Amino acid sequence: MRPGRVAAIVLRQLYLLRGSVARAVPLVSWVAVDMVLWGFLTRWLDSVAAPGTTFVPTLLGAVLLWDFFTRVMQGVAQVFFEDVWSRNFLNLFASPITIGEYLAGLVTTCVGTSAVSLLVMMLLAGACFGLWIFVLGAVVVPFLIVLFVFGIALGIVGCAIVLRLGPAAEWFIWPIPALVSPFAGVFYPVATLPGWMQAFSRLLPPTYVFESLRAVARGGSPTYSDLALGGALAVVDLLLACMLFRSVHRRALRSGLIARYAAETVT
Amino acid sequence: MERVLEVAELRRSFGTQVAVDGISFTVGRGEIVGLLGPNGAGKTTTINMVLGVLEADRGTIRIEGIDAATRRGAALERTNFAAVYAPLPGNLTVAENLRIFALLYGVPHAAAKISALIDEYDLVRFRDTRCGVLSSGEQMRACLAKAMLNDPKLLLLDEPTASLDPAKAAEIRTRIRAFAQRGEAGVLWTSHNMVEVAEVCDRVLFLSHGRVLLEGDPRKLPGQHGKATLEDLFLAVAREPLSLAAE
Numbered sequence: 001m002r003p004g005r006v007a008a009i010v011l012r013q014l015y016l017l018r019g020s021v022a023r024a025v026p027l028v029s030w031v032a033v034d035m036v037l038w039g040f041l042t043r044w045l046d047s048v049a050a051p052g053t054t055f056v057p058t059l060l061g062a063v064l065l066w067d068f069f070t071r072v073m074q075g076v077a078q079v080f081f082e083d084v085w086s087r088n089f090l091n092l093f094a095s096p097i098t099i100g101e102y103l104a105g106l107v108t109t110c111v112g113t114s115a116v117s118l119l120v121m122m123l124l125a126g127a128c129f130g131l132w133i134f135v136l137g138a139v140v141v142p143f144l145i146v147l148f149v150f151g152i153a154l155g156i157v158g159c160a161i162v163l164r165l166g167p168a169a170e171w172f173i174w175p176i177p178a179l180v181s182p183f184a185g186v187f188y189p190v191a192t193l194p195g196w197m198q199a200f201s202r203l204l205p206p207t208y209v210f211e212s213l214r215a216v217a218r219g220g221s222p223t224y225s226d227l228a229l230g231g232a233l234a235v236v237d238l239l240l241a242c243m244l245f246r247s248v249h250r251r252a253l254r255s256g257l258i259a260r261y262a263a264e265t266v267t
Numbered sequence: 268m269e270r271v272l273e274v275a276e277l278r279r280s281f282g283t284q285v286a287v288d289g290i291s292f293t294v295g296r297g298e299i300v301g302l303l304g305p306n307g308a309g310k311t312t313t314i315n316m317v318l319g320v321l322e323a324d325r326g327t328i329r330i331e332g333i334d335a336a337t338r339r340g341a342a343l344e345r346t347n348f349a350a351v352y353a354p355l356p357g358n359l360t361v362a363e364n365l366r367i368f369a370l371l372y373g374v375p376h377a378a379a380k381i382s383a384l385i386d387e388y389d390l391v392r393f394r395d396t397r398c399g400v401l402s403s404g405e406q407m408r409a410c411l412a413k414a415m416l417n418d419p420k421l422l423l424l425d426e427p428t429a430s431l432d433p434a435k436a437a438e439i440r441t442r443i444r445a446f447a448q449r450g451e452a453g454v455l456w457t458s459h460n461m462v463e464v465a466e467v468c469d470r471v472l473f474l475s476h477g478r479v480l481l482e483g484d485p486r487k488l489p490g491q492h493g494k495a496t497l498e499d500l501f502l503a504v505a506r507e508p509l510s511l512a513a514e
Contacts, residue, residue, distance in 0.1 A: 008370035012356075015363045019397075086356035091413075094318040094353075095371040096343040253322045256281065259315040 001104065005097045009105025010112075013079050017113075027113055028120040031067045035121050038063040039129035056131050057217035059187065062210055064121045064133060066186045069147040069206060070177040071117040075110035076155025077162075077173050084167050093258050099246050106159070107152055114148070136216050142227050143209045149234035150205040154180070156241035160248040163257075185210050205234040268295030270329075271345075271421045271453035272317065277326035279312055279477075286312040288477035289326065294421065294453035299443070301464045301485060302457045304474035305505035310457045313474075314350070314423050317455070319343055330421050344372065347417055349410040350425035357399020361390050361409050364398060365416065372417035384412040387442070403430035411439065415446070422446070422454045428463060440467050461497040471497075473504045480504055 017024045042055040049055070083092055092102075125131040134140055158173035165172075183197055184206040190198055201207045208230030212222030252258045272294040279287040287309040294300045302310045315321035317328055319339050328335040328342075335342040355364040362381065369377035385394055388408040393401055398409055407430050414422060424443065428436035444467060447454050458464050464471060465485045473481040481488060481504070485497050494500040 002373060004370045004373055008367045011370065012359070012363075012367050015359055015367075020358070082356075082358075086358055087354075088356045090318075090320060090350070090353040091355065091368070092371075094320050094343065094346075094348060095368065096340040096373070097371055098340060253320065256312075256315070256321045258320045259311075 001098070001101055002096075005095075005101040006104045006108055008097070009079065009102060010109050013082070013109045013113075016082060027071075027116050031071060031117045031121045032124055034063055034067050035060070035124040036128070039125065039131075043129065056129060057136065058214055060125055060129055060131050061133060061136065061213055061217065062186050064125055064131070065143060065147060065209065065213065066177070066181065066184075066206075067121060068114060068118050068144065069151045072110055072114045072148050072151025073155045073158070073177055074174065075113045076106045076152055077158040079106045079109045080155075080159040080162070081170060084162060084170070089258050099249055103156060103242060103245065106155070110152065110155065114151070118144070136213075139212065139216060139222050139227075142231065143213065146205050146209050146227065146230045146234050149231070149238055153234065153237040153241040156238070156245050160241070160245040163245070163252055164248045180204065180206070183207070189214060203233065205230040205237065208233075268298060270294065271296050271331055272455065273327075273329040273332075274313070274317070275327045275329075277313065277316060277328065278324045279309075279316060279321065280324060285477050287316070287323075290474070290477070290479050291326075292472055292479060292482070294455050296420075296453055297447055297450040298469045299447045299454040299456055299467055301468035301471035302455055302474065303461075303464060303471050303501060303504075304480075305501075308474040309477040310474055311350075311425060312477075314348070314425055314455070314457070317421075317423060318346065318348055344417065345420040346423065347372070347414040347419035347421075348423035348425070349407065349414040349427050350423075351403075351407065351427070351429045352425070353410070354406045355398045355409050355413060357397060360393075360395045360397050361385065361401075361412075362394045364409065365413060368413045369416050374416050377416075380416060381412075384415055387415075388412040389438075404432060404435055407431060408435070408439075411442075418451070420452045422452055424454060424456045426458055427456070428458065428460065436463070443467065459501075461501050465497045473500070475504050 038060050042059045045055045046053065083089060122133055125133065154176055158176060161172055162169045183201045184204050185193070185201060190201045190207055190211060193201060208226045212227055215222050270293045274293070275291045276289050277287055277291070278289045290313065302313065304310055312321065316323050317335070319335055319342070330342040331345050333342045362385070365381045365384065366377065369381060374380055385391055388411055390408055390412060393405055398406055401409065407427060411427060428439055431439060440463060443454060446452065456468060468485050470483065471485045471488065472479050481492070483491065489495060489497050489500045492500055492503070494503060
């Protein structure tokens with residue numbers, strides 16, 4: 001793997017962010033809106049709930065972590081979409097860059113953009129609503145790692161879908177986090193779900209993060225074996241996602257899709 | 268002449284339609300080879316296979332002796348291209364695009380190389396202008412600057428002067444000619460402008476229905492087939508390829 005080629009993908013995104021308010025502002029705007037909205041909601045719920053009850057860690061903490069995951073997933077997809085939108089596939093894939101280097105570029109870029117979003121969310125949640133997320137303990141670090149890895153995996157799956165189906169399939173990608181959230185038990189224990197949904201939940205790495213978050217918020221400790229399982233699932237998902245992208249790319253080379261990828265090439 | 272590109276028995280079909288039907292040809296170092304033919308003859312399909320963005324059904328492509336199928340990265344490090352249908356991303360400036368492609372191609376001393384190319388392709392005024400707002404001719408000059416970044420040993424040009432005014436087109440032809448005459452690289456050039464082809468190319472290949480129908484010196488080839496000009500020969504290839512094949 002040549003670091004210079006990975007750096008090319010990162011540099012491209014830096015140039016785009018530097019030159020476009022429309023790209024830079026959404027890095028922080030939507031997560032900030034979510035923090036404010038859910039912050040006031042939790043504050044109101046605290047005021048009407050039984051004395052001593054607090055929804056801040058379970059609800060606002062969950063929103064913070066879920067928004068981080070969403071930003072990671074969409075961050076990866078957006079870097080890929082830049083090549084779709086600018087019709088750059090031919091120039092890019094006719095260069096010596098390998099698929100591994102290209103994916104590494106997507107992931108490296110996403111580390112930066114999702115870190116900015118996370119920082120803004122942590123500052124807003126802490127300063128405005130008293131949720132300093134790391135007060136929950138060092139366990140927040142594995143929470144973030146599991147969500148980051150799974151977010152990268154889903155982002156790469158999104159890229160593979162768009163590469164396979166064409167640019168219009170972009171609209172399948174943005175709602176993916178919303179489709180996953182009911183199963184992942186972001187706002188409620190997985191035990192609330194019917195059996196068939198619980199079975200699916202167990203396959204999703206975020207499920208273990210949010211179950212652990214609720215345990216920590218109740219003053220307990222997370223089940224580390226479950227968190228490790230979540231981490232292992234996320235790594236497996238990431239490997240599968242990379243294999244899927246590689247396979248779709250190979251198919252695109254075979255069909256000629258890379259060479260003629262344009263506005264309406266859905267096949 | 269040492270070969271920079273060797274294409275052997277290359278074949279590619281799309282469903283039942285055969286786009287490239289077992290063609291073989293070479294490009295030598297210092298040579299400009301014209302790949303000619305009517306629309307749908309298989310020129311762009313051939314170029315896409317050489318660039319590694321389209322898989323061949325069979326056949327081999329060697330760039331400086333490197334098998335492009337098994338050592339794609341090494342082959343493409345020695346190759347570059349400019350095509351009228353592959354402009355640089357319009358949301359980045361000329362200099363930004365060149366910096367990014369310099370990283371992709373692993374260009375040493377990239378800053379100096381980029382400055383030299385910006386000068387050479389008359390892009391100084393547009394250095395910090397987004398490519399999307401450039402005229403089509405300016406965009407093609409930016410593409411050509413990108414194509415020269417890695418001092419390619421094989422340069423593929425798909426109608427590089429199609430969107431240029433006659434003066435700029437002549438300049439580009441002179442530069443490409445000088446680039447080939449340095450003797451380090453070979454050029455595969457497609458164009459529908461037969462006057463240009465006759466002026467620039469050392470050798471031409473006429474493709475028809477995915478096959479090499481004729482091959483030779485563009486200045487002698489028309490006479491050898493009873494035609495006055497290369498344009499007349501092109502029309503004959505497009506209209507009556509079977510009669511030429513039978514010769």
